[in-house]
Amino acid sequence: MDWGFIFTTSLSSAIGISSIVFCLGAIGLNIQFGYTGLLNFGQAAFLAVAGYGLATTVTTLGLNFWLGIVVGMAATVVLALLLGVPTLRLRADYLAIVTIAAAEILRLTLRSVAFKDTFGGSDGLQQFSDAFYNLNPISPGAYDFGPFKYNEKSWWVIIVGWSLVALWSLLVFLLMRSPFGRVLRGIREDEDAVRSLGKNVYWYKMQALILGGLGGAFAGFMLALGQSAVSPDAYATNLTFLIYVVLIIGGAARVFGPILGALIFSFLFQFVDVVLDQAVNTGVITFMSSTQAAQVRLVMVGVGLMLLMIYRPQGILGDRKELQLDAR
Amino acid sequence: MPDESSTAIQRDAAVAALADLAREPGVAKPDPILIADNVVRRFGGLTAVDVEHVEVQRGAITALIGPNGAGKTTFFNLLTGFDKVDEGSWTYNGKSIEGVPPYKVARMGMVRTFQLTKVLTRLTVIENMRLGATGQRGERLLPSIVKALWRGQEREITERADDLLRRFKLDTKREDFAGSLSGGQRKLLEMARSLMVNPELVMLDEPMAGVNPALTQSLLGHVKDLRELGMSVLFVEHDMDMVRDISDWVIVMAQGKIIAEGPPHEVMADTRVIDAYLGAHHDQSLAQIAVDEGLDVPVEILEADGGDQT
Amino acid sequence: MVHWPVTRIIALLVAALGLLGTAAVVSAGPANAEGEAVQGTLRDLAGAPVVGVTITVTNDSGFEDSDVTNAEGAWIVEVPGPGQYSVLLDEETLPDGTTPPTVNPITTSADPGTPRFINFRLGERERNVQTRWDRAAQLSVEGLRFGLVLALAAVGLSLIYGTTGLTNFAHGEIMTFGAIATWFFNVNLGINLIGAAVLGVITSGIFGWVQERGLWRPLRRRGTGLIAMMIVSIGFALALANTYLIIFGGASRPYGDYDSQAGIEFGAVSLTPKDMISMVIAAVILALAGLALLKTRMGKATRAVADNPALAASSGIDVDRVILVVWITGAALAGLGGVMLAMTQQVSYLMGTQTLLLIFAAVTLGGLGTAFGALVGSLVVGMLIQLSTLWINPELKNVGALLVMIIVLMVRPQGILGRRSRVG
Ligand SMILES: Nc1ncnc2c1ncn2[C@@H]1O[C@H](COP(=O)(O)OP(=O)(O)OP(=O)(O)O)[C@@H](O)[C@H]1O
């Protein structure tokens, strides 16, 4: 087995496009779930409306790229309002079910034949990212930085993506150290108590949903631009679950939680894949095929999420003591 | 009593204002802060609250007592907007606040605490307190990003919070997570926090439940102080000592209805009140015998039986 | 705090899946593409297989391959890798009297490692021109059937929620478990489907027992919060579904018996005997479950626990035992639901995952935590899904049901039969 290769591909993957997408998505989810306690299980829908908002504006309507970005963000806000108005008054578990249902409604609608002309059916939409790559100052070619090997397009995505991560993390830091963040954390603990102190809890939850949704929107933009395509099945519920995994690995309600979570998750996900693949190909593992080996990864994600939630629900950055307070 | 002299002025005024009222349910008060009319709340077949008319006097300490399940907490929930009435209307400071959401009720100065304490466990004690202050600039989304905009206000709030924490003997717990407090300390924190809102009418749902006797004395002092500071207090309590000690007026609820009103000593001797209490308890053999034999010990019975059952 | 080693969870997971593991080893037989494929089963409106039709799959880079539907109407084309494919049904090869599909060719994308299922919707047979009312009647019966399937799963989900507070995202996987276990008994061991289904349902019950004893009860003992448990169940669902994928494969496979029965016509409604029988069985079992809840000691205890666990415990009810019984019966019912579902749409590793949201919709509609609410909610959702296809494109039928759920929640946040929880 080629361990050098295994480590370089895994490290590359840790900073790659999917890691950025998970990270931005988890930053948004952190605002909603980590700080405010909103069980948003429809984060994939926020990524989808942003990506599709951009792609539809540019590809279907033939309009300007930046207008597409604006449309994507506006669509995210609209989705947050649509989701929030009926659900934010509901109990937490109802919110989870409604958001997951809404995300599925959106996906089924996007991939339907009825709207094929607009959203491209199950094929999705392509050819909307030229304006983004035209801004790329890096001249064509492959560039290696230590273990990280990417071409100029990928480096451009990576630079823009991690810059966005930095900006969003700064925003979250500023918000959460302020009295605004205190209200959000109060709502997470007990919204009736916060209500009894004269705070408009509903509106705060709405703001958290919108802000977190916008985090998801940037994840959606990066996913769409990174792949130069949007396709409905990329936004299935599993995407939301993976974003939860990322957030929980790093530590919910921690500014750096999503970043650490995304790096570790993306590294491990790739690492396991390559190791198993090599093990099968070099005959170290004989009892499964390489397709099965790839599927083992998702089993491991599931079991990993269970073990994490049971033994280290606070993630890597969290404070065990703080979480145990619940158990009293 | 610790500060007997300082509490005397307002108490005397309150007692004087209420002295000549008729001792009947729903009697009109000279200066009511809260008036409720025909407030009804049903849960399926059960009518939990059915209050025809009740008024709460401004500047006084009013106790709301009644057996378990009488509907006191539900009545609190209705008045503060946490639950929706089936019928009825009520005014606070002359304004109808029916259908007003809880947060607006609180901002208008009517602040309640909860029977099952609601401290924010994963916030520190001081953060719990700070959260209580209203009108914070830093609680709005955009200004919150720039610390300079709210730093000054935060300092004032913190001073006020520290002051209250000292009064409630929680200053040593300042930086602890509220979740690490004991049950009694949580009650104290919740009460102190509600004062951060600068309320006009404080509604306390069983503030003494689970608080140790030594602390009860100082808490009683705090409640009396509230009256001295011009606030009105409406509280639910099963501890008859406390009710007798600090309340100027007592309202008795049973099975959703107001069945009696009056100054503490008179109400506690009222046979309807005694019946309501005894009727609602199961393990009443001793008390029952006492009543059957016509013994004149109603107050003590109430203390013994009502006091510990929270 | 109870000490609870990691090894125990792993051991139990392995134990629970061991049974399926054997299934995988034995089941090298039927056509199963490991990897990307495009496949489907061609049936007419009555559900009878359409035999001998040529289906061709192509892509832009020159790939072309075709297959002819077999006696079950099944066809499969293995494709070189993930990507876009165009699937064309040769209308010349359709039997006389069958109208061609409305969409032809169908464009699709193959995902890595999994087959893509394509359904050509064949129009109605010409001799049987249906009126709207006829279709409504047919769809109502199908809706009732689907509602019963949902109800079998929803009752357990709802009772588990009521007694433990757990929102179990892995409930769909119990359905899949029942369906796959039955498939194993039926196809691998050659037991007749009825016997296999009985065994499958029993195994599902055991699976429920294992879950409760091995996972959920220890978690409750540890004081794990409800939201944390919910996320644990998501992890469990992911792990289970992908384990099924590994050992059962990505293909849909039919049971060995009664796979293609001809429909019997009752006026406008056409039903296969297996549908009728399974509907009756489901209805009877649901009725029995309802009666048991209302009349038996255990049923009353269950409702007491769902109502107020602390009070129930203090009045002498063995809460843990009640919960265990709920898990066993809930899982057995869900397993039966899985078998019934597989009889119409074949066994696949994702069948439960795909149904979960509809079960949630049913349970939520009825009011979380009430068994009878779940029953009502399921029938409503089942009917709604089928009848909505009178007006909307069938590919959007689930959208309609999910939307209705959201709208109902706006009007009645506690669901149809639920109660509001108290404040303060
Ligand atoms: N959400 C609810 N659903 C159904 N019944 C309720 C609900 N809330 C309260 N009740 C019922 O209404 C009645 C009044 O309850 P409430 O909590 O107001 O009593 P209380 O006077 O505060 O009693 P305690 O002194 O024990 O606190 C009780 O019989 C209770 O069971």
Ligand SMILES: [Mg+2]
């Ligand atoms: Mg009460």
